[in-house]
Amino acid sequence: MAADSSKISSFAGILLRLAVPCAILAAGWYGFQLLSDEIEKPEPPQPKEVLLRSRVEEIYVGEYPIVVKTHAVVQPHNQVVLNSQVSGMVTKISPTFEVGAYFNKGDVLVEIDPSDYESELSIAESELEAARSEFKLAKLVEERKLRLIESNAVSQGEVATASASREQAEANIALAETKVEQAKLNLKRTKIVAPFDGRVMSKLIGIGQLAGTNSPLGEVFAIDYVEVRLPISGDQRGYLNLPEFAEDAPLAVRLMDGLQQSDETVWQGKIVRTEGVLDPNSRDLFAIARVDDPFGRKSGNPPLRIGQPVVAAIDGKVLRNVATLPRSAVRQLDQIVLVDQKDQTLLPMKITALWSDADNVIVSSSVIPKNMWLATTPMPFTPKGTKIEIIPPTDTSISIAESASLETEESVTN
The missing domain is CATH 2.40.50.100 (RNA polymerase II/Efflux pump adaptor protein, barrel-sandwich hybrid domain)
Structure with missing residues (x-):
């Protein structure tokens, strides 16, 4: 009997020693199973579609009087x-x-x-x-x-x-x-x-x-009149009727101060002749303008001094049946973006300018499709056919990034 009791006690001890690590393993397996369960996450809200936005302008078609501008320096004639x-x-x-x-x-x-x-x-x-x-x-x-x-x-x-x-x-x-x-x-x-x-x-x-x-x-130096040697480029010459012979009529020219842009003084002169040769470097033709009584001794006008830089404005030919585009709306010298007035979609296109100055680019009206607006707001990309949102004239938020952020804020608030 004593021998049987000893065996039973020994077997119970072994089971007790095995139970502890088994319990630890069971607890670890349970914890693994618990932690390995996928956590449910809320679905993110669908992003709101943001349209490109732009201001637009009507495209004016009609006549455009060309004014050739050039820079020169006043010099004495004698x-x-x-x-x-x-x-x-x-x-x-x-x-x-x-x-x-x-x-x-x-x-x-x-x-x-x-x-x-x-x-x-x-x-x-x-x-x-x-x-x-x-x-x-x-x-x-x-x-x-x-x-x-x-x-x-x-x-x-x-x-x-x-x-x-x-x-x-x-x-x-x-x-x-x-x-x-x-x-x-x-x-x-x-x-x-x-x-x-x-x-x-x-x-x-x-x-x-x-x-x-x-x-x-x-x-x-003589003061009865002064001369201004005006460089005229090859592109500009085609729009001016410059006097070539002594019997040709002079061409009126207006001179403004080239140093002080705020000075509104205008000196009236006339182009009386052109030089017979082109400049060897620039290939410009120099037209000689004459301004009488430059120091205002008779007229009382402000003096036009020798050596004074001036900006000359010369009225040229009038272009007819052309479209006038603001220079700010022309990208990379020859690219514009049109907006279809019916469905408000984009139409990017290249243009060939007939004339351009500091403010406008002039193109033939035949190259502009009908029922189109001109997009004037810079846009990072302009795929053909993309629908855009027109910025009302009273809306001052012209930045695309700002408009997109505002719409996102509105969606979060709602």
Whole structure:
């Protein structure tokens, strides 16, 4: 009996030792099964379809007057350096011969010491009187010889000598008269006179300074009118009737300040001629515009100064039966997006411009399909046939990203 009890106790101990790890394994398996069950997740809301949005404009078809704009710099039509034709010390400078000063034609601008030239004139006049006296004497001798030869009192050779002396004396008079005229001219040249109405650009001489022959005294320019050399490109020339010959009518041009865009002053000019050659680099043709009374001395207009950059506007031909597109609506120089007015779908297309400027691009109306609007809002992509939402004129939210975010916020709120 004792042996049987011992066996039973031993078997129970073994079962007890096996029960603990089995319970642990069973608990682990249960936990694995529990954790491995799929967790149900709520289905995400369906994203709301967001349409492309754009503003649109009516496409205007009609006439478009071309205005050619170009840039240039004002320059004088006559600019010269005054030189001294005689040498001497500068004794007087007129107040009108200062940088920026105005002067009139005939004004004495600079005076050179005339003493030496007055002496030369006196000497030349004395030599002229002596030559005239010698001529009178030679003429009397010749006449006397001619009377005596009739009575054979003198020889033919003496008569010939007397005639030669008279001719020499006559030539001496002509030479002396030339010297007198030259002396008068030199004396006159001691006063440098203004050759035209103008202004002083630079002054290179002062009182007491010695001026040599051909010494530069200063630079002056005429003020009766100025010229503007306007570059006209090959594309622009086809729309302008530029004067080619002297009898051609001038072409009106308006000039605006090229430095201060806020300056509303407009100077009226006219293109009077064109140059005969194209620029070797740009192949532009230069048209010469003339503006009278540039400093407003007669008209009272603001001055148009030498060297001032200007923007020139020239009225050209009028294009007819064309569509005017705002430049902001043209992408990559030749691409636009149209919107069908019926179903509001996109129609991207390429265009060929007849004319373009800073504000508009002009195309033939025949290339634009009927019943179309022009999309003016930038869009990241424009597939053909895509339906879009038209932004009302009063709507200021033109950003596609902003409009999409606003619609998302509205859907979450609802």
